[in-house]
Amino acid sequence: MTGKITESFENYTASKTVLFWSCATCVVLTMVVGFTWGGWVTGGTAKEQIATATEDARAELAAAICVHRFVAAPDASAKLAALKEESSWKRESLIEEGGWVTFASMKEPVDGAADLCADELAEMELQAAKATEASEPVSTTGTDASSVAN
Numbered sequence: 001m002t003g004k005i006t007e008s009f010e011n012y013t014a015s016k017t018v019l020f021w022s023c024a025t026c027v028v029l030t031m032v033v034g035f036t037w038g039g040w041v042t043g044g045t046a047k048e049q050i051a052t053a054t055e056d057a058r059a060e061l062a063a064a065i066c067v068h069r070f071v072a073a074p075d076a077s078a079k080l081a082a083l084k085e086e087s088s089w090k091r092e093s094l095i096e097e098g099g100w101v102t103f104a105s106m107k108e109p110v111d112g113a114a115d116l117c118a119d120e121l122a123e124m125e126l127q128a129a130k131a132t133e134a135s136e137p138v139s140t141t142g143t144d145a146s147s148v149a150n
Contacts, residue, residue, distance in 0.1 A: 059112035066100040066117035067124075083121055091118035 014022075034040040041049070070076060079098070086094055092114040095101060101109040101117060 055111065059110055059116055062101050062103070062110035062113035063116035063120065065103075066095065066113060067120050070095075070098075070100050070117070070121055080121060080124075083118065088118075088122070091115075091122060094118070095121075 031040075070079065073079065083091055083094060095114040095118045096109045101113040103110070
């Protein structure tokens with residue numbers, strides 16, 4: 001019996017229809033696996049992800065500059081105390097009103113930066129912030145804000 005099975009398997013030749021549907025099935029299965037588990041995305045989704053990543057990176061950069069500008073201010077301890085006394089949902093407006101996330105030649109603050117800046121400032125102690133500022137000098141003069149805003 002084993003001889004008949006191996007002999008019939010060796011003599012089998014697939015028709016064009018079977019070869020076509022086998023290839024079509026492999027293509028479809030590859031696409032299903034790629035899009036569900038392989039991390040493939042369409043061009044539109046990739047563009048959305050790029051736009052989101054760009055906005056997030058811009059906000060993080062502006063927030064980092066905001067923190068350094070805030071800490072370098074002459075009355076930083078009083079402003080930090082006032083910021084910590086505010087409720088978490090009012091901190092963002094306090095940072096925006098102070099102009100900490102609005103840079104040269106910009107009319108509006110960088111989207112999302114005020115919230116990130118306020119959160120980071122609320123978690124820090126002023127002495128640690130002053131030590132960080134002294135060890136890592138960051139020049140905010142001459143910063144091209146148009147590159148941050150675009």
